[in-house]
Amino acid sequence: xxxxxxxxxxxxxxxxxxxxxxxxxxxxxxxxxxxxxxxxxxxxxxxxxxxxxxxxxxxxxxxxxxxxxxxxxxxxxxxxxxxxxxxxxxxxxxxxxxxxxxxxxxxxxxxxxxxxxxxxxxxxxxxxxxxxxxxxxxxxxxxxxxxxxxxxxxxxxxxxxxxxxxxxxxxxxxxxxxxxxxxxxxxxxxxxxxxxxxxxxxxxxxxxxxxxxxxxxxxxxxxxxxxxxxxxxxxxxxxxxxxxxxxxxxxxxxxxxxxxxxxxxxxxxxxxxxxxxxxxxxxxxxxxxxxxxxxxxxxxxxxxxxxxxxxxxxxxxxxxxxxxxxxxxxxxxxxxxxxxxxxxxxxxxxxxxxxxxxxxxxxxxxxxxxxxxxxxxxxxxxxxxxxxxxxxxxxxxxxxxxxxxxxxxxxxxxxxxxx
Amino acid sequence: xxxxxxxxxxxxxxxxxxxxxxxxxxxxxxxxxxxxxxxxxxxxxxxxxxxxxxxxxxxxxxxxxxxxxxxxxxxxxxxxxxxxxxxxxxxxxxxxxxxxxxxxxxxxxxxxxxxxxxxxxxxxxxxxxxxxxxxxxxxxxxxxxxxxxxxxxxxxxxxxxxxxxxxx
Ligand code: SF4
Numbered sequence: 114x115x116x117x118x119x120x121x122x123x124x125x126x127x128x129x130x131x132x133x134x135x136x137x138x139x140x141x142x143x144x145x146x147x148x149x150x151x152x153x154x155x156x157x158x159x160x161x162x163x164x165x166x167x168x169x170x171x172x173x174x175x176x177x178x179x180x181x182x183x184x185x186x187x188x189x190x191x192x193x194x195x196x197x198x199x200x201x202x203x204x205x206x207x208x209x210x211x212x213x214x215x216x217x218x219x220x221x222x223x224x225x226x227x228x229x230x231x232x233x234x235x236x237x238x239x240x241x242x243x244x245x246x247x248x249x250x251x252x253x254x255x256x257x258x259x260x261x262x263x264x265x266x267x268x269x270x271x272x273x274x275x276x277x278x279x280x281x282x283x284x285x286x287x288x289x290x291x292x293x294x295x296x297x298x299x300x301x302x303x304x305x306x307x308x309x310x311x312x313x314x315x316x317x318x319x320x321x322x323x324x325x326x327x328x329x330x331x332x333x334x335x336x337x338x339x340x341x342x343x344x345x346x347x348x349x350x351x352x353x354x355x356x357x358x359x360x361x362x363x364x365x366x367x368x369x370x371x372x373x374x375x376x377x378x379x380x381x382x383x384x385x386x387x388x389x390x391x392x393x394x395x396x397x398x399x400x401x402x403x404x405x406x407x408x409x410x411x412x413x414x415x416x417x418x419x420x421x422x423x424x425x426x427x428x429x430x431x432x433x434x435x436x437x438x439x440x441x442x443x444x445x446x447x448x449x450x451x452x453x454x455x456x457x458x459x460x461x462x463x464x465x466x467x468x469x470x471x472x473x474x475x476x477x478x479x480x481x482x483x484x485x486x487x488x489x490x491x492x493x494x495x496x497x498x499x500x501x502x503x504x505x506x507x508x509x510x511x512x513x514x515x516x517x518x519x520x521x522x523x524x525x526x527x528x529x530x531x532x
Numbered sequence: 533x534x535x536x537x538x539x540x541x542x543x544x545x546x547x548x549x550x551x552x553x554x555x556x557x558x559x560x561x562x563x564x565x566x567x568x569x570x571x572x573x574x575x576x577x578x579x580x581x582x583x584x585x586x587x588x589x590x591x592x593x594x595x596x597x598x599x600x601x602x603x604x605x606x607x608x609x610x611x612x613x614x615x616x617x618x619x620x621x622x623x624x625x626x627x628x629x630x631x632x633x634x635x636x637x638x639x640x641x642x643x644x645x646x647x648x649x650x651x652x653x654x655x656x657x658x659x660x661x662x663x664x665x666x667x668x669x670x671x672x673x674x675x676x677x678x679x680x681x682x683x684x685x686x687x688x689x690x691x692x693x694x695x696x697x698x699x700x
Contacts, residue, residue, distance in 0.1 A: 137674045162691045237622075253600050253622060255629045259690045267676065269624065302545075302592055306621045335595075337621055 115365025117273040118340055119308040122248040122362050126231045134272040134371075142172075143247075143357075144226060145260045146234030148216055149177035153194040155235055158258025167202050168264030174206040174225060175199055176216040179473045184480040214445025214471045217241040217329060217413035222445055224354030228343035228361050233257065233266055238413055238495065240331045244324035245351060246343030246361060251332060271337045272371040273308040273364075278315035280378040285397075285529060287423070288323030289415055289493065289513040291315075292330045293384035294376065297394030305335035307371060310364065315378050316341065321350040322419045329414045330495050333391040385491070385526055386511035389499045397516060397528045407490040408433075408521035409502075410514050411442030411469075412476040415493035418448050424518035425457040427529045428464045434524030439466035440482045442474060466521070478503045491520045533633060533654045533678065535612035537584035541646040544590035546573050548623065551594065551602040565601050566608035583610040586652065588644045590616065594623025603632040613652055615659065617641040628677050631685035635659065640668040654678065 116124065116131065124132045126140040145168075147155050152175055159167075167173045175195045180188035199207035206225060213219070217238050220226045226242045232249035233239065235257040242249035252266070260266045276295060296303070309331045316324070324341050331339030343351070343361045351359065382396035410416070410424050421443060433439045441461045443449040449471060452458050461468050467482075474481030476494040484490055484503035490510070492502065497509040510526060519529040550573040552565055570577035570587075587606065593616035594602055603626050606614065613633045627634045633654050640659050644650065648663040657672030673681070683689050 135671065137677055139676060158687055162687050162694065164690075164694055251622065253626050253629065255600060255686055256625060259629075259686045262690055262694065267625075267628070267680075269621075302595070305592060305618065306624075335620070 114369055115367040117308065117310060117364045117368040117370070118246065118342055118362045119248055119273055119310070119338060120270060120368070122229055122231060123268060123270055125229070125360070132270045134270050136270045137267060138270060139265055139267050140231050141265050142233055142260055143230040144172050144174055144220070144232040145257055146174045146176070146216060146220065146232065146236065146239060147257050148175075148179055148236055149181060149188065149191045149195060150179050151235035151254050151257065153191050154254035155257035155261065156194055156198050158255050159261050162259065162262050164262035167204070167261045170203050171205045172264070173202070173204055173261050174220060175204060176208045176213060176219060177210070178213060178215050178471070179477060180479050181213065181472055182210050182470065212446060214448070215413045215416060215473055218417055218444035218448065221245060221325065222354065222447055224351070224356045227351055227355045227357055227359035228347060229359050233260055237332045238329050240336065240338050241325050241329040241413060243328035243331065243338050243340035244321060245347055246341060248338055248340065250338045271306055271308045273310050273368070274304055275370045275373045276309060276311050277313040277373065277375045278311070278378055279313050279375065280315060282315065282378050283382060285383045285513070285515050286378070286381055287513045287515070288319060288326040290381055290384045291378070292327040293386055293391065293394050293511065294381050295374075296330065296334045296392045297384065297386070298374070298376075299334055301333060301390055301392045302335040304331065306337055309334065309336040309339045311339065311341050317344065320419060321346055322417045325417070326414050330391065333495060383513055383516050383528060385516065386497055388497050388508040388510065391495065391497060391511060400526050403510065403526040404489065404524060405437060405491050405520055405526060406488040407438045407440065407482060407484065408517045409440045409442070409475050409482055409490060409492040409494065410517050411440070411444060412473070412492070412494040413444060414495040415514050416442055416444030416448065418451050420493065420514040421448065421452045421457050422455070424514040425460040427515050427518040427532070428466070428522060429460050431464055431522045431532065433465045433521045437521055437524050438482070439464065439521040440469060440475065441466050442469045442481070443471055445471050475502050477501065491517050491526055493517050533681065535584060535586065535633075535652045535654075537586045537612055537650060538582065539586050539588045539644050539646065539648045539650050540577070540581060541644065542573055542587065542589040544617075545592045545595055546589050547595045548599050548602040552599070552605040562604050562608040565605040569605040569609040578609060581609060581611065584612045586650050587611055587614045588616070588641055589614065590641060591618045593619050594627070595620035600626045600630055603627040603630045607632045613654070615640055615644070628680050629686040631681045633673060633681050635670050635673070637668055637670040640670065
């Protein structure tokens with residue numbers, strides 16, 4: 114029997130010809146990632162191990178992005194731990210404010226992750242890099258601490274589920290809608306422990322940024338990783354950035370899948386996930402009258418340049434509704450600059466939106482747009498758990514950038530077609 | 533590794549908040565955490581278990597946050613092993629990394645009853661229910677994972693490994 118792309122990448126990283134789902138393996142890792150919340154604990158474990166040097170100073174990536182620019186003294190201390198460690202270890206890829214971006218938007222953009230990689234990050238949305246044909250997954254801080262010392266980590270080889278998308282995308286439908294629709298269909302544990310492999314003619318034509326949005330939310334279905342094969346679209350993106358040589362893997366035609374789902378895109382409208390689970394999805398036409406206090410466009414899910422373009426297209430020449438706050442957060446400095454060049458920031462500011470420097474900020478209820486009790490937000494982020502953006506009595510609805518922009522103008526959740 | 537103890541049975545989706553509620557996370561002292569082990573799933577848990585007892589649970593054990601405090605609390609409560617239909621993946625990792633032996637078996641998870649006496653051999657992959665006389669064979673804990681548990685978790689394992697390399 115053949116192997117899936119996930120199995121092939123894992124086999125190559127543990128020096129075996131073949132691995133099967135359920136096997137426990139020790140795999141070499143290409144990148145180990147930490148942020149300002151998880152890396153301080155990982156650094157403590159690293160020191161407790163007695164390790165003197167990180168396994169490779171180019172391959173440990175540290176990004177203070179959650180509570181940065183430092184929102185208070187405690188978060189400043191956390192970042193200090195990262196900064197001092199990076200200095201001490203001469204870490205190449207420590208991203209200080211000013212170079213920084215939201216980690217999962219930043220690493221692909223900087224060419225730090227490439228097809229065929231095995232990547233771990235002490236952050237659950239590390240699964241984003243599957244969009245480039247890499248195996249990447251979130252781990253605990255101890256895992257990260259040990260991996261920084263040894264350059265390897267252990268995995269249980271996951272079974273794979275295949276998701277085949279066919280047909281043309283309806284108007285305003287993006288990668289975000291495809292993944293929300295998928296999670297809505299299979300539930301928040303629908304892919305528990307499994308690799309989610311996305312393919313089909315729709316995917317073949319999907320932009321790399323839309324694929325990143327989809328892989329990003331694999332964890333929201335319980336998945337271990339989300340993965341796409343690297344094709345011409347991927348390689349065009351990767352070749353312009355890659356800092357290392359890479360290898361492209363593809364699933365064998367006779368590979369085994371635990372399940373196969375087929376979705377016809379003609380059935381998929383823009384999706385809105387209602388509180389308090391990403392699986393709680395409705396089509397935009399079934400949303401009804403849901404008024405909002407805030408709209409957030411940003412995050413590692415939808416803070417990339419194509420997301421800002423989509424939102425700007427909708428909002429151009431319009432104004433944010435009275436009583437509504439629109440917060441736009443480009444995910445990286447490069448995206449910020451590009452948006453400026455294209456005049457997108459003018460469009461947002463003319464519409465009376467607040468535009469922020471890159472940060473996770475409100476996505477995890479950190480800062481830069483926290484909700485009060487009873488407030489409601491629509492956001493292009495990935496989680497709408499209780500209290501995710503602030504008060505446990507607030508509500509978060511998830512959508513794509515065009516819907517979030519249109520909703521900011523309408524003052525209620527709605528489609529650009531209603532403007 | 534071989535264990536013998538009483539089974540304490542729980543249902544599906546026992547999350548990390550049930551295993552160690554967030555209100556106790558202002559400390560990472562294992563002894564303090566153990567005092568509240570499984571508190572929101574079973575208030576009497578800590579009082580009724582004895583050293584070496586075994587948790588048996590349904591699907592998705594340990595779902596929710598990635599907190600490593602969960603397996604630490606269970607281990608420090610002197611539970612020898614957790615058997616479940618399935619484990620949430622970050623809990624699964626954290627369990628081995630913090631040296632808590634765990635075994636997956638749908639059949640055993642379903643059929644074992646509360647208070648059954650169990651005998652487990654993690655290397656052979658055998659769960660014997662001494663109360664009913666039924667034996668289950670499960671995927672054994674592989675050698676590497678066994679070593680991880682034997683030395684007390686990932687940090688110790690890697691520390692030894694690095695020492696060994698320096699010695700060479
Ligand atoms: S943007 Fe949100 S989901 Fe992404 S890394 Fe930051 S906090 Fe996590």
